[in-house]
Amino acid sequence: MPTRKKSAGSSAKRPAAATDGAPTAVYPGSFDPITNGHIDIIRRALRVFPRITVAVAYNPNKDAAMFTPAERVAMIQRALADVGDRIIADSFTGLLVDYAERIGAQVLIRGLRAVSDFEYEFQMTMMNRHLKPKIETVFMMAGEQYFYTSSRLVKEVATFGGDVRNLVPEFVLDRFAERIAKSKRDKKRS
Numbered sequence: 001m002p003t004r005k006k007s008a009g010s011s012a013k014r015p016a017a018a019t020d021g022a023p024t025a026v027y028p029g030s031f032d033p034i035t036n037g038h039i040d041i042i043r044r045a046l047r048v049f050p051r052i053t054v055a056v057a058y059n060p061n062k063d064a065a066m067f068t069p070a071e072r073v074a075m076i077q078r079a080l081a082d083v084g085d086r087i088i089a090d091s092f093t094g095l096l097v098d099y100a101e102r103i104g105a106q107v108l109i110r111g112l113r114a115v116s117d118f119e120y121e122f123q124m125t126m127m128n129r130h131l132k133p134k135i136e137t138v139f140m141m142a143g144e145q146y147f148y149t150s151s152r153l154v155k156e157v158a159t160f161g162g163d164v165r166n167l168v169p170e171f172v173l174d175r176f177a178e179r180i181a182k183s184k185r186d187k188k189r190s
């Protein structure tokens, strides 16, 4: 496949253009880090869409994330290695709808857990629709075992030594352990 030029604000190679008439779909999020809930949504979405770009959103001016965008992209690639090129992990900064337009995506995928997600998702969908009326948002319902799983809670629990096994892939547990050990070392030094 020919190498394509990177576009501004995104870090990975561009997804191959859909040649089979299927819409190009983007699953955006912070993914700090990817959880088993995200993976569940992606695997469900792959039953509907032939290829999905999983896009890590970041803001270089105010990103209080635990992992860098490149680390988050690498974790997504590793967690979904078995699906091959049906998934492309990428990162972007700026507006999601502008990113979607740049890569030729017509569909945004979002996951819904409980009713409490609805208000936030509804606002985002309406704002994105206001910005780019031709881009549709499609919602996938997470498996019930993931209704309480969020990156924010998983990070908090892991930071205080709680058990987050089964909520994130095994290798993410190791990344948490490394990060926590590093922050302890940094604290001792300062």
Ligand code: PNS
Residues within 6 Å of the ligand: 028, 029, 030, 031, 057, 094, 095, 096, 097, 123, 124, 125, 127, 128
């Ligand atoms: O994982 P999250 O935090 O639920 O994902 C939210 C995300 C990244 C999809 C949203 O914050 C986003 O789209 N950010 C990019 C900037 C943008 O387009 N903001 C306006 C959204 S209406």
